[in-house]
Amino acid sequence: MPNPSAKKISVSLNINGEMRQVEIRPIDTLLYVLRHHLSLTGAKPGCLNGDCGACSVMVNDNVYKSCIMLAIESVGSAITTVEGLKDSPIQNAFVKHFAFQCGYCTPGFIMNCQALLLKHPHPTYEVVKEWLSSNICRCTCYQEIEEAIFSVVEGRVGGTSE
Amino acid sequence: MYIIGKGITRKDAFEKVTGQAKYTADFETNEMLHARLVISPYAHALIKNIDMSEAEKIPGVRAVITGQNLPLTGEELQDRPPIATDRVRYQGEVISIVVADNPYLAEQGAQAVNVQYEPLPVVNSPSEALKPDAPLLHPKLGEYKKIQGVYPEPGTNIATRTKIRKGNWEKGCAESEVIVEEHFAFRPSDHAAMETRCSFAQIHPNGMIEISSSSQAPFMIKRLIGQYFGISTGKIRVNTPLVGGAYGGKASTQLEILAYIATKEVNGRLVKILNTREEDMLTSPGHIGLEARVKLGSTKEGLLKVAELTYLWDGGAYSDKSIDLSRAGAVDCTGPYHIENIWCDSLCMYTNHPYAAPFRGFSHSEVHFAFERTMDVLAQKLNIDPLELRNKNAILPGHTTPTQVLLNSSTVGNLPKCISKLKELINWQEGQIKDLGNHRVRAKGISCIWKTSTIDPNATSAVILIFNPDGSINLISGVIEIGTATKTILAQMLAERLKMDVNDIHVQMEVDTLSTPEHWKTVASRGTYMAGRAVLAAAEDIIRQLKNIASFILRAREDDLEVGYGKVYVRDDPKTSILIKDIAYGYTFPNGNTIGSQIIGRGNFVIRGMTYLDKETGAGRPGPEWTVGAEGVEIELDLRTYTYKVLKAVAVIDIGKVFNEKTAIGQVKGAMSMGLSFAARETFWFDDHGSVLNPQLRTYRPIRFGEHPKYVVAFVETPEIDAPYGGRGVGEHGLIGMPAALANSLSTALSVNVNYLPLIPELLWKIKRGEK
Ligand code: FES
Ligand code: FES
Numbered sequence: 022m023p024n025p026s027a028k029k030i031s032v033s034l035n036i037n038g039e040m041r042q043v044e045i046r047p048i049d050t051l052l053y054v055l056r057h058h059l060s061l062t063g064a065k066p067g068c069l070n071g072d073c074g075a076c077s078v079m080v081n082d083n084v085y086k087s088c089i090m091l092a093i094e095s096v097g098s099a100i101t102t103v104e105g106l107k108d109s110p111i112q113n114a115f116v117k118h119f120a121f122q123c124g125y126c127t128p129g130f131i132m133n134c135q136a137l138l139l140k141h142p143h144p145t146y147e148v149v150k151e152w153l154s155s156n157i158c159r160c161t162c163y164q165e166i167e168e169a170i171f172s173v174v175e176g177r178v179g180g181t182s183e
Numbered sequence: 184m185y186i187i188g189k190g191i192t193r194k195d196a197f198e199k200v201t202g203q204a205k206y207t208a209d210f211e212t213n214e215m216l217h218a219r220l221v222i223s224p225y226a227h228a229l230i231k232n233i234d235m236s237e238a239e240k241i242p243g244v245r246a247v248i249t250g251q252n253l254p255l256t257g258e259e260l261q262d263r264p265p266i267a268t269d270r271v272r273y274q275g276e277v278i279s280i281v282v283a284d285n286p287y288l289a290e291q292g293a294q295a296v297n298v299q300y301e302p303l304p305v306v307n308s309p310s311e312a313l314k315p316d317a318p319l320l321h322p323k324l325g326e327y328k329k330i331q332g333v334y335p336e337p338g339t340n341i342a343t344r345t346k347i348r349k350g351n352w353e354k355g356c357a358e359s360e361v362i363v364e365e366h367f368a369f370r371p372s373d374h375a376a377m378e379t380r381c382s383f384a385q386i387h388p389n390g391m392i393e394i395s396s397s398s399q400a401p402f403m404i405k406r407l408i409g410q411y412f413g414i415s416t417g418k419i420r421v422n423t424p425l426v427g428g429a430y431g432g433k434a435s436t437q438l439e440i441l442a443y444i445a446t447k448e449v450n451g452r453l454v455k456i457l458n459t460r461e462e463d464m465l466t467s468p469g470h471i472g473l474e475a476r477v478k479l480g481s482t483k484e485g486l487l488k489v490a491e492l493t494y495l496w497d498g499g500a501y502s503d504k505s506i507d508l509s510r511a512g513a514v515d516c517t518g519p520y521h522i523e524n525i526w527c528d529s530l531c532m533y534t535n536h537p538y539a540a541p542f543r544g545f546s547h548s549e550v551h552f553a554f555e556r557t558m559d560v561l562a563q564k565l566n567i568d569p570l571e572l573r574n575k576n577a578i579l580p581g582h583t584t585p586t587q588v589l590l591n592s593s594t595v596g597n598l599p600k601c602i603s604k605l606k607e608l609i610n611w612q613e614g615q616i617k618d619l620g621n622h623r624v625r626a627k628g629i630s631c632i633w634k635t636s637t638i639d640p641n642a643t644s645a646v647i648l649i650f651n652p653d654g655s656i657n658l659i660s661g662v663i664e665i666g667t668a669t670k671t672i673l674a675q676m677l678a679e680r681l682k683m684d685v686n687d688i689h690v691q692m693e694v695d696t697l698s699t700p701e702h703w704k705t706v707a708s709r710g711t712y713m714a715g716r717a718v719l720a721a722a723e724d725i726i727r728q729l730k731n732i733a734s735f736i737l738r739a740r741e742d743d744l745e746v747g748y749g750k751v752y753v754r755d756d757p758k759t760s761i762l763i764k765d766i767a768y769g770y771t772f773p774n775g776n777t778i779g780s781q782i783i784g785r786g787n788f789v790i791r792g793m794t795y796l797d798k799e800t801g802a803g804r805p806g807p808e809w810t811v812g813a814e815g816v817e818i819e820l821d822l823r824t825y826t827y828k829v830l831k832a833v834a835v836i837d838i839g840k841v842f843n844e845k846t847a848i849g850q851v852k853g854a855m856s857m858g859l860s861f862a863a864r865e866t867f868w869f870d871d872h873g874s875v876l877n878p879q880l881r882t883y884r885p886i887r888f889g890e891h892p893k894y895v896v897a898f899v900e901t902p903e904i905d906a907p908y909g910g911r912g913v914g915e916h917g918l919i920g921m922p923a924a925l926a927n928s929l930s931t932a933l934s935v936n937v938n939y940l941p942l943i944p945e946l947l948w949k950i951k952r953g954e955k
Contacts, residue, residue, distance in 0.1 A: 062209035063202020065427070067377045068460040072880035075377050103202035112200040116192060119845045122853060123666030124199030125377040125427025131200060150889030157880065159377050159428050160666045162856035163891040165849060 032096050036061070037105030045092050052076045052087035055102060063103035063128040067157070074156030077129035078102045084136035084152075101135075103128035111135050114169040114178040122160035130156050134170050143174055187679045187908055190845035194671045194690045195425065195664060206427045207397040208381040208457050215383065216245055218445045218456040219289035221279040221296045222466055223271040226307075226535040226873025227318070228300035230269055233279060238295035243284040246448040247296060250278075254411045256440060258403075260335060260342060261328040261411075262321055263501035263538075265440045271300070272320055272500035273537050274874045275465025280445050282454055305873035308368075309474050309495035309532035312340035320500065320533040332795050333506055340533040342502035345513035347492075347527035347585045347801035355489025355524025359480025363561045367553040369940035371472040371497050371536050372865045374543075375885055378427025379463035384442035386451030394442060395422040399434040399663050400704040405696050407436045408443055420697045429665040430857065431541030434706045435468045435504055464878040468540035470861070471508050472497030475553035485567045487576045490517050492527040494550065499538030506531050508539060510796065511637040512546035514805045516585050518554045519598055519633035520576040525585050527801075535873040541706060544915045547634045548858055548922050555630040555923035556938060559930065569927070570611060573631045573813075574602050584635075584809070587802040593904040596811040596837025596911060598631060600899045604835040605629065605813035608895050616931055622822040625830070628928025629815040630920035635806030636709050636912065640793035644713035645700035646721045648677070648784035654749060654764030655687040656725075660717070661702030662710045664692050666853075667914050668846040669710035673718050675842055676711075676907055680722040682747030700787070710914075711842065712807070713788050715907035720786030732766045732779045791905075808903045810911040812836035814920030816859070816892070820932045825944035825951070827929065829859060829892040832921065837899040839911035851917035852894045858921025860886040864941045 029044045036059065043058045052069075055061040055078070067075030069088045076088040079101040106112055111134045114120070121127040130153070137144060137152045144152075149170060158166065172178045198204040235247040250266030257263045266277050281292035306312045306320060317340055321327075325337030334343050356362075382396040392414065398404060401421035409416040426433060438456055445454040458467060478491040494512050498505030509531035516527040542548075562569040577598040578584075580591045588594070605611070609627055617625040647659040658677060662669050670690045678685040691699070702714055730741040733751035737744065737759055745754050752760035761770075769779030796803035814834045820827040832855050841847050864884060868876040877883045896917070902909025922940060930937045935950050949955040 056209075057211065060211075061202075062205065065206070065378070066208065066457070067379070068880045070460065070879060070881060072460075073377060103200075106201070115200045116196045119190075119193070119849050121199055121666075122668070122849060123376075123378070123426060123428040124195065124204050125206060127199050128202045146889075153888035154890075157375075157377060157885055157887060159375060159430070159857070159885060160853050161849065162852035162894050163886075163888045164852060164894055166888065167891075 032093065034092065034095060034100060035098065036100045037102060047091070047093050049092050050088055051078065051090045051092045051095050054092040055087060061102050061104055065125055065128060074133060075126050075129045077132045077156065079132055079136050082136060082139050084133045103131055106131065106135065109135065110173045110178050111138065111170065114172045117178055118165050118169040118172060120161060120165040120169040126156060126158040130158065130166060138173060185679050185682055186675050186685055188841050188844060190843055191671065191675065191685055193668045193846065194674060195692055205424050206378055207395055207424055210395065212453065214453065216282050216284060216449060216452055216454045217286040217289045218280050218282045218454050219293040220277050220462060220466065221281065221293045221298065222462065223267065223274060223276045223278055225271055225300050225302050226274045227303040227305045228271050229303060230267060230271060230278065231299040231301050234297040235279065237297065238281055238292040241288060241292050241295060243288040244281060244292040245284065246282040247292065248280040248282070248444060248448050253444065255327065256411050257501060257503050258407065258436070259330050259333045259506040260502045263503065265444060273535055275462065275537055276500065277441065277466060280441055282445050282449055305535040306340065306533065307535065307869060307871065307873050309497045309534055312532040312534050313495065334798065342498055342531040342533055343506045343509060345510045345529045345796065345801060346799060347513050347516055347525055348799065349585055349587055350524035352489060352491065352524050352526045356480055358482065358488040360483045361561070361564055362478065362480045363557060363564055364476065364478040365557045365560055365936065365938055367475040367556065367938045369472055370866045370869060371469055371499065371539065372861060372867055373464045373469040373883060374430045374432035375880065375883065376428030376430060376432055379458040379460055380433065380438045380467050381455070381457040382438040382442035383453060383455035384446040385453040386446055391418055391420060392443065393420045394439050396439045397426050397433055398423050398439065399426065399429045399665055399706055400436065401694050401696055402661060402701045403704055404436050404439045408440065411440070420695065423663055423694045425692060426663055426665045430543040431545065431706065432468065434704055435540040437467050460880060461878045464883065465537050465875060468503060468538050470542040471505055471539035471549065472536070473549045477553050477557040479557055479561050481561060481565065483565070485565050485572045485575050487520055487522045489524040490522050492516050494529040496529070496531050497534050497536055498531045499534055499536040501538040502531060503538055504541050505539040507637065508541060508546045512550045513801055514586055514637050515547055515633060515635065516550060518551060518558060519578045519631050519811050521578050521582040527585065536869070537875065543854060543857060544634065544918045545637065547632070547919045548861065551630060551632055551919050552922040552926065552940065555920070556926050559927045560936060570602060570606060570629055574599055577602065578633065585801065586796060586805060588804050590809065593808070595809045596839070597899055597901045598811040598813070601811060601813040601835040601837055602631065604897050604899065605815055605833060608833045608835065608897060609815040609817065623819060624822060624932050625817060625819050626928045626932035627815055627817045628924045628926065628931060629813065630923035630927065631813050632916060632919040633809045633811045634916060634919060635809045637805045638709060639703065640795065641789060642703035643787060643789045644702040644717045645787035646714060646717035647700055648721045648725055650767035650782045652764065652768055654762065654767050655689060657689045657691060659691045659699055660714045661694050661699045662714045663694055663705040665705055667710065667850060668843065669714065671846065672711050672842045673714055676715050676718050677722055680719060683749060709912060711910055712906050712912060713790065716788035717786040719907055720788060721784035724786060725782055725784035728782045729763060729766060732770055733761050735778060736761050736770055807905060808911060810837060810913060810916050812916050812920065814924050816921070816924045816928050818928045818932065820929065825947040829925065831893045831895065832859060833895040834917045834920065835897045835899060836913060836916050837901050837911065838913045839903045839906055840900055840909040841898055842908070842910055847913060848896045850914050851896045854915055854917030855894055855921055856886060856891060858918035859925060862922035862925045862940055862942055864943060866941045
């Protein structure tokens with residue numbers, strides 16, 4: 022556990038296209054800063070140990086687990102949280118394919134899928150498996166998530182919700 | 184049907200894919216205090232001393248709380264101190280709560296609390312607990328307060344015993360030409376919901392206690408905290424926003440009690456406790472373990488004559504819900520078969536393990552694992568096809584259950600139909616096992632299932648419907664949205680009844696016990712049944728009021744009117760009508776005279792004819808109906824490495840009536856996935872001292888993406904007369920057959936009896952070598 026009395030410093034973070042000024046401790050994780058300082062609660066705590074992916078966000082178009090990344094490491098990078106996605110194909114695909122139930126893992130899965138699709142617009146199943154196995158969903162059987170992502174790959178779900 | 188059965192979009196869909204959906208931990212205010220727990224590293228020890236002085240010195244630490252002067256808690260038997268004082272009985276048990284200005288300080292404070300322990304010998308399994316010389320976990324067992332139907336045995340580690348005595352055991356044995364007996368065991372495990380439990384509480388200046396919690400049972404929290412602390416329930420308000428996965432685990436009241444204790448210690452200030460993953464797995468209640476003995480007797484033709492069953496549940500250190508779990512395991516102690524003679528003892532045992540909460544299926548996947556494995560062993564001994572053996576003995580209308588409920592075509596689904604559909608979908612004809620050469624085999628395993636709910640006989644559900652000026656309706660129910668889309672289905676039912684657009688029904692997702700009518704608990708796959716009946720009753724209430732106002736305007740008798748498509752209209756002349764929105768708030772005549780006002784519909788429901796079980800025989804009616812199903816898996820196994828892959832998993836369930844095809848299939852598949860995960864890999868690994876070696880998701884590893892098989896789900900529809908539109912409970916049933924089906928497929932593939940879980944390669948290898 023970090024030293025709570027550590028000095029705070031002021032940094033600006035580029036989050037969802039906006040510059041946000043925040044007072045952080047150097048030892049604050051990005052997840053902590055997003056949730057506690059910026060009220061961006063889309064990224065979820067699930068384990069705080071890098072094991073579940075519920076906290077996944079994008080940093081410069083790569084997916085990161087924000088519970089094991091320091092906020093200070095993200096200074097100068099473009100951070101995208103689920104709140105930064107609007108009407109994206111992957112979000113609509115999740116709705117259409119019922120790729121969630123309780124929804125707690127969903128922001129993490131969506132950010133992971135989004136980063137994956139940016140990097141590999143036409144991924145093989147093996148690539149999808151490699152990426153998405155870093156997240157846990159306890160409600161669905163994953164088949165729905167598989168259908169959702171491949172429906173975007175195949176261009177079956179576009180940017181406007183049906 | 185107008186909208187029932189259609190796969191409409193979930194009401195919570197857009198909130199959930201945009202990150203806007205709010206769960207308990209997402210609520211935070213600047214003045215909120217944060218708590219951290221100090222938990223026991225020992226499974227069984229005396230607490231010699233708790234030194235809080237260092238923690239109290241930390242600036243920003245507002246309270247360091249220990250457990251003196253707190254009432255004992257427990258839902259059926261009050262055996263659990265919310266905070267341990269002199270003795271800990273499981274690893275993870277709470278010793279102290281530290282409240283501070285922020286989570287860091289609370290953690291620092293918790294680490295500064297110095298506890299001295301004196302370790303005691305541990306009870307590391309239910310069979311150990313039963314030994315006459317086992318350490319006694321609860322020497323005061325006879326003194327605890329309890330509710331009806333709980334039978335602790337003081338001087339032992341038995342928290343309760345449920346007996347099933349149906350028919351004549353001796354006669355059954357005498358009529359049996361073939362007998363098999365098998366033993367089974369698995370350890371406790373965890374629900375591992377992605378949202379760890381979170382509660383926050385405050386006491387308002389007027390004395391109102393307000394608790395927010397990730398719970399399946401906010402109304403129960405209100406009752407229990409009222410009961411434990413002697414507070415009238417009206418002075419307790421519980422909020423539950425969306426819940427991030429529950430699976431039974433959040434039906435227990437635990438963290439809420441700690442949040443209440445914490446706020447009390449800081450003058451009612453708002454205090455939040457968010458479980459770490461480790462605490463969520465250890466401290467909060469988990470998934471029960473079991474040791475079982477199943478003895479079955481049948482004729483040579485395979486007609487079951489007798490079942491003799493002993494279930495020793497690993498209820499852990501405190502009995503809370505495990506008493507009920509052990510009872511439910513007795514209620515459906517066999518598979519879904521007609522057996523005239525049944526003898527079962529189901530014992531809830533105390534051990535030094537984390538204690539248990541309900542787990543999806545409520546003891547049924549656990550019991551079915553043992554029972555349905557034994558059915559396969561019997562089939563083999565009889566040399567009868569395992570599906571055929573099940574078909575031959577399938578429970579039917581006219582038969583009685585283990586608790587002697589006489590079934591009819593409404594109260595039990597159609598099992599033979601499920602079996603024949605499964606046969607097709609799993610391609611049973613091609614054979615159960617296939618040698619692929621190169622040390623690889625493919626094998627199939629099956630299991631039949633059934634389940635009724637075991638809920639309080641007086642559990643109720645109520646619904647309020649409120650009109651908006653535009654004629655749309657707000658639907659308010661105490662059902663918690665734990666992921667099952669129940670509230671979407673309730674909206675569909677209402678839309679069906681009023682023949683209205685489901686988009687004009689606004690569902691209140693959050694529950695606030697101050698303004699939401701009670702739904703007992705969101706458990707037991709009873710949401711659509713009970714709240715559905717309440718919705719239909721409330722719809723009737725609305726229809727009556729609408730017709731009443733419309734009768735003045737349309738100058739027609741009320742019983743000549745119909746409601747639907749946004750209108751009240753005259754039956755034989757639909758053009759004579761008035762829009763609902765024009766009367767939803769009453770009707771104003773041209774001169775300003777007004778009759779009626781905002782229409783509010785009320786509906787409530789309680790299941791008819793439920794009873795407690797008889798102490799000596801178990802006879803009684805614990806639930807309204809039995810959902811049945813037939814399930815199977817196909818695996819491919821490498822005979823050298825004992826690694827295997829589940830290729831396909833099939834479930835055929837008699838759902839009564841499909842409300843929303845997409846969510847129903849999603850529920851069943853999700854449950855199957857959880858069942859396979861439980862069966863194949865999930866367990867707490869205990870060391871000799873009763874400590875859990877893997878209380879985190881890195882070492883406790885549920886199924887992940889890409890490890891999932893192909894899922895096939897099919898439904899049979901045998902309506903239940905009392906249920907809304909005939910639908911049966913279905914939230915849990917996909918899970919129930921998976922452990923047995925998987926173990927049966929592996930037993931077939933390896934020609935051994937695989938009677939333990941989880942089914943990891945090492946276990947298979949040991950069994951094959953005769954080491955287990
Ligand atoms: S919370 Fe970050 S991986 Fe689990
Ligand atoms: S939807 Fe509940 S964990 Fe994925």
